[in-house]
Amino acid sequence: ASPINTIGQMFADPQAIARGMRLDLDDGHGNRLPSVRAPMVMSGTPLVYERPSPRLGEHTAEILAELERAAK
Incomplete structure (x- = not known):
């Protein structure tokens, strides 16, 4: 068991600082959003973080359109 921490x-x-867990990613609208990188580190195939997680509903229209095309 361990304590439950706030995001801050x-x-x-x-340990989070030492592992470089925080990423500040550009959202494409001039904002830098705090993000968390994956905890595993692979030297041969490092992960690339190009954009933050999507905003609520950001891709809803595209996903619904794709599902509609797949259902035909």
């Missing part, structure tokens, strides 16, 4: 406490944790 998690980003301030020495």
